Amino acid sequence: MAHIPRKRFGQHFLSHDGIIHHLVRAIDPRPQDRLVEIGPGLGALTEPLLAHARHLTVIELDRDLAARWRAHPEAARLTVVEGDALDFDFSALGQDLRLVGNLPYNISTPLLFHLATFSPQLRDAHFMLQKEVVDRMVAEPATRDYGRLSVMLQYLFHMEGLMDVPPEAFTPPPKVMSRVVRLIPKREAERHALDESRFAFLVAQAFSQRRKMLRSTLKGQVPEAVFAKLGIDSGRRAETLTLEEFVGLSNESPGPEPS
Numbered sequence: 652m653a654h655i656p657r658k659r660f661g662q663h664f665l666s667h668d669g670i671i672h673h674l675v676r677a678i679d680p681r682p683q684d685r686l687v688e689i690g691p692g693l694g695a696l697t698e699p700l701l702a703h704a705r706h707l708t709v710i711e712l713d714r715d716l717a718a719r720w721r722a723h724p725e726a727a728r729l730t731v732v733e734g735d736a737l738d739f740d741f742s743a744l745g746q747d748l749r750l751v752g753n754l755p756y757n758i759s760t761p762l763l764f765h766l767a768t769f770s771p772q773l774r775d776a777h778f779m780l781q782k783e784v785v786d787r788m789v790a791e792p793a794t795r796d797y798g799r800l801s802v803m804l805q806y807l808f809h810m811e812g813l814m815d816v817p818p819e820a821f822t823p824p825p826k827v828m829s830r831v832v833r834l835i836p837k838r839e840a841e842r843h844a845l846d847e848s849r850f851a852f853l854v855a856q857a858f859s860q861r862r863k864m865l866r867s868t869l870k871g872q873v874p875e876a877v878f879a880k881l882g883i884d885s886g887r888r889a890e891t892l893t894l895e896e897f898v899g900l901s902n903e904s905p906g907p908e909p910s
């Protein structure tokens with residue numbers, strides 16, 4: 652039966668053969684890879700991935716689509732998880748995972764934050780996203796796009812935009828341009844926060860009120876003496892701080908100030 656795309660699940664199915672081919676070439680799937688696709692939909696990526704990989708795990712929220720995948724002729728080579736990728740525990744799938752997805756755009760930011768928590772389990776990830784979201788992921792400090800998403804993902808991953816994809820490549824077409832991005836987790840030696848939860852907390856606090864000065868958003872967390880030691884003016888805003896400066900603040904102030 653024909654599937655009617657569901658807006659609430661962000662269903663825009665890739666339908667441009669050239670772009671699908673290009674994307675699968677960029678992923679370069681190998682038979683032994685532990686491939687995990689988020690949102691297989693009608694299979695634009697799933698089918699070519701299955702042609703290369705021995706096994707594939709797919710996570711699909713739409714019950715009708717998940718049922719299709721369970722009934723697929725190659726179902727023996729598929730693990731179908733019917734559920735929400737937003738609360739799926741990717742660590743249950745083991746190590747060295749290769750994530751792939753033309754992600755539902757309506758949940759892309761929370762999904763990226765969720766997936767970031769599994770970065771040690773990943774070999775790489777290739778995602779199709781709204782171009783505007785990829786711009787935020789790779790943004791430099793002191794630009795409009797720079798924010799918590801940029802700092803957290805740049806701390807955990809090397810990222811590279813691979814190609815722009817116009818709305819006409821999808822059925823139905825989304826209203827925005829899309830972009831494919833590759834994420835490769837940084838090695839432990841490349842991540843310098845002594846306490847990564849503390850680092851994540853301070854970054855979230857600093858950006859919680861974007862227009863406010865750090866001395867106000869980080870009040871009670873980072874003493875003025877630490878700002879002075881690191882040569883960071885506490886009158887600056889979070890959006891001007893580099894990744895290294897955030898790491899410095901968290902390493903030099905390992906806990907809240909005693910009251």
Ligand code: SAM
Nearest residue numbers: 660663664665690691692695712735736753755
């Ligand atoms: N991969 C297909 C393609 O490229 O044509 C479909 C992409 S479509 C943009 C997004 C897919 O993610 C849909 O199949 C949708 O049902 C599924 N989806 C939406 N929200 C989801 C969620 N929270 N968890 C898992 N899958 C989800």
